[in-house]
Amino acid sequence: MRLSPLIDRLIESLQAQPGVGPKTATRTALHLLQHNRAGAQALAAALTEAAERVGRCRACRTLTETEVCAICANPRRDAAALCVVESPSDIVAIEQAGGFSGRYFVLHGRLSPIDGVGPEELGLGELPTHVRETGASEVILATNPTVEGEATAHYIKESLRGTDAQVTRIAHGVPIGGELEYIDGGTIVHALQGRRSVD
Amino acid sequence: MLPPADRQPAYVLHRRAFRETSAIVELLTRDHGRVGGVVRGVKGARRGVNNIEPFGQVAATWRGRGQLVNLFRCEPLAPRRLVGDALFAGLYLNELLVRTLSHEEPVPALFHHYGEALTRMTSHGDVEPALRLFERRLLEELGYGLAFDVDLVSGRPIDSAQNYLSVDGEGFRQVQGGVDATSAASIGRGSAGELMLTGADINAINADDYQKANVRLAAKRVFRRALERRLGGRPLATRQLFQHRSSSTSIRASANGSIA
Numbered sequence: 001m002r003l004s005p006l007i008d009r010l011i012e013s014l015q016a017q018p019g020v021g022p023k024t025a026t027r028t029a030l031h032l033l034q035h036n037r038a039g040a041q042a043l044a045a046a047l048t049e050a051a052e053r054v055g056r057c058r059a060c061r062t063l064t065e066t067e068v069c070a071i072c073a074n075p076r077r078d079a080a081a082l083c084v085v086e087s088p089s090d091i092v093a094i095e096q097a098g099g100f101s102g103r104y105f106v107l108h109g110r111l112s113p114i115d116g117v118g119p120e121e122l123g124l125g126e127l128p129t130h131v132r133e134t135g136a137s138e139v140i141l142a143t144n145p146t147v148e149g150e151a152t153a154h155y156i157k158e159s160l161r162g163t164d165a166q167v168t169r170i171a172h173g174v175p176i177g178g179e180l181e182y183i184d185g186g187t188i189v190h191a192l193q194g195r196r197s198v199d
Numbered sequence: 200m201l202p203p204a205d206r207q208p209a210y211v212l213h214r215r216a217f218r219e220t221s222a223i224v225e226l227l228t229r230d231h232g233r234v235g236g237v238v239r240g241v242k243g244a245r246r247g248v249n250n251i252e253p254f255g256q257v258a259a260t261w262r263g264r265g266q267l268v269n270l271f272r273c274e275p276l277a278p279r280r281l282v283g284d285a286l287f288a289g290l291y292l293n294e295l296l297v298r299t300l301s302h303e304e305p306v307p308a309l310f311h312h313y314g315e316a317l318t319r320m321t322s323h324g325d326v327e328p329a330l331r332l333f334e335r336r337l338l339e340e341l342g343y344g345l346a347f348d349v350d351l352v353s354g355r356p357i358d359s360a361q362n363y364l365s366v367d368g369e370g371f372r373q374v375q376g377g378v379d380a381t382s383a384a385s386i387g388r389g390s391a392g393e394l395m396l397t398g399a400d401i402n403a404i405n406a407d408d409y410q411k412a413n414v415r416l417a418a419k420r421v422f423r424r425a426l427e428r429r430l431g432g433r434p435l436a437t438r439q440l441f442q443h444r445s446s447s448t449s450i451r452a453s454a455n456g457s458i459a
Contacts, residue, residue, distance in 0.1 A: 018219060111440065113290060113435075113436035113439070114213050114293065114294050114297055115215060116436060118436060147253040147254065147281075147286070147290070150282070151286055151287065154282070154283060154287070184278070185277075186275070186278030189278065190280065
């Protein structure tokens with residue numbers, strides 16, 4: 001159903017969000033206009049400012065409006081460990097889990113030659129220089145355990161051969177609390193290959 | 200038009216995220232050639248059902264028509280994990296297939312050859328022979344096969360002691376006089392840009408014998424040239440990946456840098 005040109009435009013714009021279809025967009029638009037005008041103003045201002053000012057960290061390429069992001073600028077973060085991830089949301093996941101106090105490098109994607117994503121699109125040319133400049137002694141490859149993620153990890157491993165850094169890969173296997181009988185064959189094969197001696 | 204299929208054996212060539220939880224996949228099916236389709240629910244709770252990754256074998260059930268069918272189910276049958284050089288080589292094979300096969304062009308033998316190539320690459324550290332074997336089979340299936348056994352002009356068997364020039368899309372013809380057959384340049388160029396090979400190299404390629412480095416180089420050039428005719432000028436992206444990689448590192452690679 002068409003409401004008015006402005007409201008229709010708002011509904012259409014709200015669908016730019018992941019997981020939001022016409023129904024949710026309509027409900028959100030009407031709710032903001034009916035019950036929360038102040039919230040709508042704040043949302044609009046925040047969106048405008050973020051879209052204009054947020055760029056990429058000069059060091060790790062994550063999203064930030066400052067030249068260097070908070071993690072890279074934090075002197076207490078361990079510069080010796082550099083964790084390479086596919087997207088800023090992976091940083092959020094790792095930070096929420098805790099347990100890692102090093103720094104990051106964000107690729108904003110993964111190698112996918114058929115889709116036209118090569119090493120240049122991911123900033124992989126900068127990575128060896130970045131590793132040398134920061135003096136990282138370990139580079140942890142935390143790309144996803146998909147074929148493209150593995151290809152990306154392999155490429156990075158090869159490209160860091162000229163540096164002194166030790167290159168490691170995050171472990172893949174049975175999730176904590178998981179049950180073997182419900183786990184797919186690929187993961188089980190991987191988990192068996194990556195077995196380790198009991199401490 | 201593509202008929203519906205139930206649990207059709209297929210290899211996953213490529214998968215690309217589509218909308219929130221769906222994926223567009225390209226399959227090499229046993230009976231219907233390359234098939235593209237949309238699979239729903241590849242992320243989230245149902246992921247275990249549709250755990251589809253390139254190189255894996257699946258049983259595909261689809262309905263629909265046109266370029267993209269509706270893939271109801273893509274049950275993983277045999278996942279396959281390629282690592283290192285084999286992983287890059289596998290991505291090269293997949294791109295080659297996506298680029299050279301049109302949708303729904305039945306290529307039953309290729310399904311078999313693809314599986315064999317993956318097995319060969321998984322079990323041997325040396326992936327280059329597997330790539331050349333597959334390229335040869337692919338060209339044959341596409342109708343671009345080359346004659347490696349006879350001189351195109353005389354019809355006589357290829358003579359190991361002679362030099363030959365490539366004839367695009369067909370095979371080889373002997374170089375007439377004036378060329379030193381013992382010249383070390385086992386792979387030069389003819390005056391019209393044709394490839395020049397020794398008879399010994401052609402015989403080795405015909406026997407799928409890739410023990411010697413010069414045979415590998417010759418075969419790579421021959422198959423690359425033949426495939427280029429089918430690729431229509433746009434280079435393969437995975438090949439660029441190999442080049443990037445070998446230029447930035449000192450990995451083991453054959454004469455001119457890459458294995459693909």
